[in-house]
Amino acid sequence: MRDFILTCQWYTIMGVGIVFFACLYFVFGGLNWLLSRRILPAFGYGRVLDPRPLAPQQLRRELGESAVTIFLFGTGMVFPWGLLQLGWARLAVQAPGWQIALEILFMVVWNEVHFYLSHRLLHVSWLKRFHLPHHRSVVTTPWTCYSFTPLEAMMLGNVLLLPMLLHDFSIYSLAFVPVFSIVFNNIGHSNYDYLPDADRDRWWLNGARRHHLHHACYRGNYGFMFPFMDRLFATELAPDAAETRIARGAKPDEKQNAA
Template sequence: MGQAFEALSAWQVMLAGLLFFGGIYLVFGAATWLLTRHILPALGIGQPLDPRPLAPGQLRREFAQSGLSILLFGTGMIFPWGLLQLGWARLDPNAGWQQITLEILALVAWNDVHFWINHRLLHTRLLRRFHLPHHRSVVTTPFSTYSFHPVEALMLGNVIMLPMVLHDFSFWSLASVPLFSLFFNCIGHANYDFFPKVSYAHWFAASRRHHLHHACYNGNYGFQFTFMDRLFRTRLGAQAAERQLDAYRQREAGAGLRGPA
C-alpha cells in the first residue's frame, strides 16, 4: 500500500486526501451524534455534560468551517507525499504487526504532545484570534471536531511531518493517525459522559475534560490524556464549570416557575 501511495500523482494524492478526510469526518461525526443523541440515552448509558442549547446556526457554521479544514487536510497530503518523493522520508514496507503496534502507540503519545503544544500556543495573545472560531462552539457537538480557522487547521494538521523524517514508519501506522485522532476528537466534543462512574483523571473521562475546556475557555489543553496538563499544571478541576451551569439551571428553573408569558 505504501508503494501505491508513493506512485500516485500529486493531483491523485490531493483528491484521495479530500475523499478520505471528508469521509471520516462525516462517518465518525454522524455515528457519534446518533450514539450520544439517541442510542445511549435510550439504553440509559451515560449522560449529557452541558445542558445548554446549541447556539443559533451552530451546526451550519461548524459544517462550513469543517469543510475548509477538510480542504486543507486533504490537499495537505501533498506534503508527506512530497517528503517521500524527495527522499527525506521513507516508508517501511516490511513492518510486521508488532512493529506497527509499537509505532501506533508512539504516534498516539506524540499526537497528545503535539496537540498540547499547538493548543497552548493558540491560547496565547498572539494566536488566540485564530482559535476563537473553534471556541464559538461553547456547547460542543461531534461536528465541532474540524471546526477550525485555517491557521489552526494548518498547525494541528502537520502532526506526522516530524515523525516521518525521524523514523521509517509503516504506511498503516501513519494512516492510523487521522483515524484515532478523529475518534478521540469526536469523543472529546460529543458533550456526553460515556463513563460517569470513572474518575475525572481516567482516560475514559476525556469528554468531561474537554467539555470543561470549552465551558471555561482556558485550561485542559491536552487531547485524550492528562500527562501534559499535569506536567505544566494546566489541568482544570472537575467542577470548574459548575458556576456557569448552575446559573443556567437557575434561569431555567425561574422561567419554569413564571410559566409562559
Template sequence: MAQTFQSLSMLQVMAWGVLFFGGIYLGFGALNWLITRHLLPALGIGRVLDPRPVGPEQLRRELLQSGGSVLIFGLGMVFPWGLLQLGWARLAVNPGGWQIAVEILVLAVWNDIHFWINHRLLHTRWLRRFHGPHHRSVVSTPFSTYSFHPVEALMLGNVILPPMLVHDFSFWALAAVPLFSLFFNNVGHSNYDFFPRVSYSHWFAASRRHHLHHAAHGGNYGFQFTFMDRLFGTRLPADAADVQLDAFRKKQKVAHEASA
C-alpha cells in the first residue's frame, strides 16, 4: 500500500484525497446524526446536551464550509506525498502489528497536542476572525466537524507533516490519523452525552466538554483528552453553560404557559 501511494501521480493523490475526506466526513456525520437523533433517544440511552434548536440554515452553512475544508484536506494530501517524493520523509518497510499500534497511539497523543496548540492560537485576537465561522454553530452538530474557515482548515490539516519528518511511520498509522481525528471530532460535536454517568474529566465525556466550548466560546481547547487543558489551566467548569441553558429553558416554559 505504501508503494502504491508513492507511485500515484500528483493529480491522482489529490483526487483520492478529496474522495477520502469527503467520504469519511459524510459517512461519520450521517451515522452520528442517525444514532444521536433517532436511535439512542428511542432507546433511552444518553441525553441531548444543548436543547436549543438547530435550523436548516445552519446545516446548509456547515455543509458548505465543510465542503471547502474537504477540498483543502484532500488537495493537501499532495504535501505528505511530496515529502516522500523529495526523500524528506520515508514510510516504514514491512512494519509489524505492534509497531503500527504503538505509532497510532503516539499519533493520537500528538493529534491532541497539535489540536490544542492550533485551537488556542485561533482564540487569540490575531486569529480569532478565522475561527469565528466555526463558532457560528453555537449548538454543534455532527456536520460542524469540518465547518472551518480555510485558514483554520490549513492550520489543522498539517497534523501529520511534522511527525513524518522525525520518524519513518507506517502507511497505516498515518492513514489512521484522519479517521480517529474525525471520529473524535464528530463525537465532540454531536451535542449528545453518550455516557451521562461518567465524570466530567473522563475521556468518554469529550462531547460534554466540547459542547461547553461552543456554548461558552472559550476554554476546553483540547479534544478527546484533557491533559493539555489541565496542564495550561484552560479547562472550563462543568456548569459553564448553565446560565445560557437555564435562560433558554425558562423562555420555553413561559412560551408554553402562554400558549396553554
C-alpha cells in the first residue's frame, strides 16, 4: 500500500479516495440503519432517543449534502499525498504493531481535540452560517453524519495534515482514521441508545446520547465521541437537557440559534 500511494498519480489518489469514502459512508450507514431501525428494536434492545418525525425531505437532503462531502473528502486525499510527494512528511517503514497501536490511540485523541475545536468555532463565530444547515437535521439519522456544507467538510477533513508534519506514521494508522471516524460519527448520529443500561451520568462510550442532545438543544456537547473536551471546557449538557423540548415536540428556535 505504501509503494502504491507514493508512486500513483494525483488523479488516482482522488479517485480511490472518493470510492473509499463512499464505501465507508454507505456500508457503515446502512449497517447502522439496519441495527437501529430493524434488528435491535426487533429484539427489544435499546431505544430511540428522539421519537419526533424527520423533517420533510430530510433524507434526500442529507444524501445530497453527503455526496458533496464524499467528493471533497475523497479528492482532499491529494493533500496528505502531496505532503509525502514534497518530502514534508514521510511514512514509517515496517512499523511494529505496538507503534501502530499507539499511533491509532493518539489519532483517536487528536481527532477528538480537532473536532471539538473546529465544531466549537463553527458555533461561536461568523462561521456558524456554514454549520446551521447540518442542524436542520434536528432528529438525526445515520445519513446525517456527512451532511455538511463544503467549508465545514474541509475544516473537519484536514485532521491528518498537522500530525503528518510532526511524526512519521504508518500508512495503516493513517488509513484507520477515517474508519474509526465514520464508526463514531454513525453512532453519534444514530438517534439510538446502544447502551440503555449505562450510567447516564458517566457515558464515556455513549456518544449517541451526547450528540443527540447537541442536535436537540443546538448548544453544548461539542465533542465527537468522548466527553473529556466538553468536561474540560464546561460545555457538557445534562442528561435530561432535551426532555422538555422532546416532550412538547418542539424544535430548536431558529432565531435563537442564529443569534
